[in-house]
Amino acid sequence: MWGRSASFLLDKRLRDQHPSLSSPSSSSPDSTMDPNPNPNHGVSAYYQTRAEHHAIVSSDWLAQAQAAVDREGDTALMEGPHASAAVSLSASKPFSVIDEFNYWRKKPDLAEAVAAIMALAAVIRSCEATTMMELEIELKKASDMLKSWDTTSISLSAGCDLFMRYVTRTSAVEYEDFHAAKLRLIERGEKFGEISMKARRTIAMLGQDFVFDGCTILVHGFSRVVLEVLKLAASNRKLFRIFCTEGRPDKTGLRLSKELAALGVPVKLLIDSAVAYAMDEVDMVFVGADGVVESGGIINMMGTYQTALVAHSMNKPVYVAAESYKFARLYPLDQKDLEPALHPIDFGVPIPSGVEVETSARDYTPPQYLTLLFTDLGVLTPSVVSDELIQLYL
Amino acid sequence: MDPNPKPNHGISAYYQTREEHHAIISGDWLSQAQAAAAAGHPPERPPASAAALSAASKPFSVIDEFNHWRRKPDLAEAVAAIMALVAGIRSSDAATMMELEIELKKASDALKSWDTTSISLSAGCDLFMRYVTRTSALEYEDFHAAKLRLIERGEKFGEISLKARRTIAMLGQDFIFDGCTILVHGFSRVVFEVLQLAASNRKLFRVFCTEGRPDKTGLRLSKELATLGIPVKLLIDSAVAYAMDEVDMVLVGADGVVESGGIINMMGTYQIALVAHSMNKPVYVAAESYKFARLYPLDQKDLEPALRPIEFGVPIPAGVEIEKSARDYTPPQYLTLLFTDLGVLTPSVVSDELIQLYL
Numbered sequence: 206m207w208g209r210s211a212s213f214l215l216d217k218r219l220r221d222q223h224p225s226l227s228s229p230s231s232s233s234p235d236s237t238m239d240p241n242p243n244p245n246h247g248v249s250a251y252y253q254t255r256a257e258h259h260a261i262v263s264s265d266w267l268a269q270a271q272a273a274v275d276r277e278g279d280t281a282l283m284e285g286p287h288a289s290a291a292v293s294l295s296a297s298k299p300f301s302v303i304d305e306f307n308y309w310r311k312k313p314d315l316a317e318a319v320a321a322i323m324a325l326a327a328v329i330r331s332c333e334a335t336t337m338m339e340l341e342i343e344l345k346k347a348s349d350m351l352k353s354w355d356t357t358s359i360s361l362s363a364g365c366d367l368f369m370r371y372v373t374r375t376s377a378v379e380y381e382d383f384h385a386a387k388l389r390l391i392e393r394g395e396k397f398g399e400i401s402m403k404a405r406r407t408i409a410m411l412g413q414d415f416v417f418d419g420c421t422i423l424v425h426g427f428s429r430v431v432l433e434v435l436k437l438a439a440s441n442r443k444l445f446r447i448f449c450t451e452g453r454p455d456k457t458g459l460r461l462s463k464e465l466a467a468l469g470v471p472v473k474l475l476i477d478s479a480v481a482y483a484m485d486e487v488d489m490v491f492v493g494a495d496g497v498v499e500s501g502g503i504i505n506m507m508g509t510y511q512t513a514l515v516a517h518s519m520n521k522p523v524y525v526a527a528e529s530y531k532f533a534r535l536y537p538l539d540q541k542d543l544e545p546a547l548h549p550i551d552f553g554v555p556i557p558s559g560v561e562v563e564t565s566a567r568d569y570t571p572p573q574y575l576t577l578l579f580t581d582l583g584v585l586t587p588s589v590v591s592d593e594l595i596q597l598y599l
Numbered sequence: 600m601d602p603n604p605k606p607n608h609g610i611s612a613y614y615q616t617r618e619e620h621h622a623i624i625s626g627d628w629l630s631q632a633q634a635a636a637a638a639g640h641p642p643e644r645p646p647a648s649a650a651a652l653s654a655a656s657k658p659f660s661v662i663d664e665f666n667h668w669r670r671k672p673d674l675a676e677a678v679a680a681i682m683a684l685v686a687g688i689r690s691s692d693a694a695t696m697m698e699l700e701i702e703l704k705k706a707s708d709a710l711k712s713w714d715t716t717s718i719s720l721s722a723g724c725d726l727f728m729r730y731v732t733r734t735s736a737l738e739y740e741d742f743h744a745a746k747l748r749l750i751e752r753g754e755k756f757g758e759i760s761l762k763a764r765r766t767i768a769m770l771g772q773d774f775i776f777d778g779c780t781i782l783v784h785g786f787s788r789v790v791f792e793v794l795q796l797a798a799s800n801r802k803l804f805r806v807f808c809t810e811g812r813p814d815k816t817g818l819r820l821s822k823e824l825a826t827l828g829i830p831v832k833l834l835i836d837s838a839v840a841y842a843m844d845e846v847d848m849v850l851v852g853a854d855g856v857v858e859s860g861g862i863i864n865m866m867g868t869y870q871i872a873l874v875a876h877s878m879n880k881p882v883y884v885a886a887e888s889y890k891f892a893r894l895y896p897l898d899q900k901d902l903e904p905a906l907r908p909i910e911f912g913v914p915i916p917a918g919v920e921i922e923k924s925a926r927d928y929t930p931p932q933y934l935t936l937l938f939t940d941l942g943v944l945t946p947s948v949v950s951d952e953l954i955q956l957y958l
Contacts, residue, residue, distance in 0.1 A: 473920040474921045481869045508835075510841060511839055515870060541844075552818055561831070
């Protein structure tokens, strides 16, 4: 079973692609910071990870993850690779935030931002600074490294920023003793990690209230938050049915329909072109988000904007399920105003030469097409998002 | 009456035919067809010798004739039906006008029941019937002269229909200006001819093709356009709204034009027209006049169901349904203009034209 786990698959892929990466390069002093082992700039690493997660996320995985989260003290999950290995390896292998991040990232139930938060919490724990200023500088360096690892991931950079602000809100002058201050920071860091991991359950409880008996829900993309909302609604014995869009080219609809069929929820698969055709019968649209921007709009898988536009023209509500660490300080003015995040599209036949392909993985949905956002801060309207952002980032 | 030899009620025969056509249509085919139509050669008929050989053993079958014409990829299905009906008149044994009309009606019904999902087929048959029987029988005392006149009118109708595409191409390419971006959905031979004519008139434009799941129409169309030297960009169906900012106009074909002025076309057309309308982009439809049908759908499900299988590449989990409809209905408020061989029409004018056609 280990052979099919996410970490094994990822490592195998890395080894196949970069056999020379077994030893870190030493061409320059800056390379002590591990570069992204997948510097494939044509393909967004964020969407590569999601694709790998999609391949193996299943109800069992999620149930195990939830059980692990519920366990007393959460100590088992909070330990990073360095807790046990610290004794044996501390001499030979310096602490690397990227390694820590990769360790957490490979768990399919953890969002990328949460993995980053765990990694940063571990940075504080293993930091050797003796003053507050030094600690903050180290934290900032680690945060920048994580952000540069994948510049296309909005939740990653937003998560890092929010963690930095949350953690350093402690006034340093309160504690004369540096070690007490450091302990306090570690405590706050771990608390933030916990909140982030439980965010999905909070959202599920809020969101499943909106699912009523006999309703039809249209879902686009494969969001773990949305899946949890639907799972909770199904376990509360609500009767509803789901329309899944096919989700080219990631096949998200097929994976989601498999999960939902296992829960006993009636599912219907639509090709992406059939959304307007089926929109008459739909009561509400549920999507996740890769990022929530200052205007209250969202950035999500390609096709979300189109679905929201069609739903809005037919007066169907569009609900977004997004954790609060996805709130980012961005304000896109149009579709192309985002960092390009590309992913390859397989058409099944060779593309004729001279033909371009639009390979962007995501689009921006303006706030006027969204009805409500379910977040762990509560159920918000898009106009309230900017207020919340100010409070988060103050 | 020969029933449809492939009575697979799960799959619309009309879309099966289109699928076969898509596989072999290319720019060369179409230019050959154009050349043939321009040269005025009547399309080849099945050799008369074969008729003599098999006349005893095999009675004339309008379905066989129809199948013979239908397989030519440059012929629209309605035109094939018209050819088959003309052949029906030619080989009829009737001695009076009434008998001939009854035979024609029977043949027309046989064709229509062969595929109940094809709108242009039944519209074409109806229009042919009306066009042909508009000849007053009283003018000719001699039955054979009347029959010859009918055959002549029938062949003329077939010719008009074959040339319809060229008329539409000439009208449509006027709307393409230098530097414009056109979004195309589906693989319509009429639309392809419009673009081909515009390209040969040295207009500079680029085309966005939607992928056209599951028929892969976008891939086939992009291959054809690339050989014409037109810059093409392929979009997945989800990316239409994303790319709509850069688009100047949307161009689609139609499987049928209904009384309200709306169109029935490949699944996805309604969605694209809706998105284009919300962003104030014009939607142009290229449709021949024999596609005008006496239908008035009130919503998406008010059509004869036309299903076709969808290949997802992986097995579908048990208990999961699939929406297999091949087409949707686009209401007239989302359409800007229709290019037809009767001229460039607005959707509201379509019902007037229909009345004139069917009077």
